Amino acid sequence: AQSVTQLDSQVPVFEEAPVELRCNYSSSVSVYLFWYVQYPNQGLQLLLKYLSGSTLVKGINGFEAEFNKSQTSFHLRKPSVHISDTAEYFCAVSEYNQGGKLIFGQGTELSVKP
């Protein structure tokens, strides 16, 4: 069965520093991978997704993620964060041939300090 693990529950970082939020998944079939962001007291919005092709995916707000099939990972990165990036980030996986099921990780709280 598919599962998603976000390796860090909280990531504090200073403004303008780089950040990496880690995500690992397990699945026996092909998957599609997503990163969503949740700003305080709001719903989720899509940052980026990997479907196929290039393993480096660029998203909104300067974020990018790299799909690594051999390590079953999909880590999210940003070279220089802003205060406004403070939010909770969720990795999610949708498994080929599983219709509408979407499995989320536990979430990573990114806290950007001045």
Add this chain to the structure above:
Amino acid sequence: EAQVTQNPRYLITVTGKKLTVTCSQNMNHEYMSWYRQDPGLGLRQIYYSMNVEVTDKGDVPEGYKVSRKEKRNFPLILESPSPNQTSLYFCASSSGLAGWMVNYNEQFFGPGTRLTVL
């Protein structure tokens, strides 16, 4: 404005009192889904619907019911709520299955409904 709306946004109720949380989208999306969000657990899918009259269980369907009689609405029903259903609930919609038997379209989320069951 394209959006997913949920009502109510906040609800405090007592054990066993039936309740319904409504969800409506104005984007003509085929796919709709319900999630609950709990600290440390992320979002867990309760039910989803790939089109009118088609619903299926997610990972945590126990204690919940749904119906999809119209494309735009997907209400979540708790027939006999219990305290372990205290949670933040999100409804989402997307434009349906895009690949072979999988939905990889972006899901648009509502603002959430915070439910407390005493």
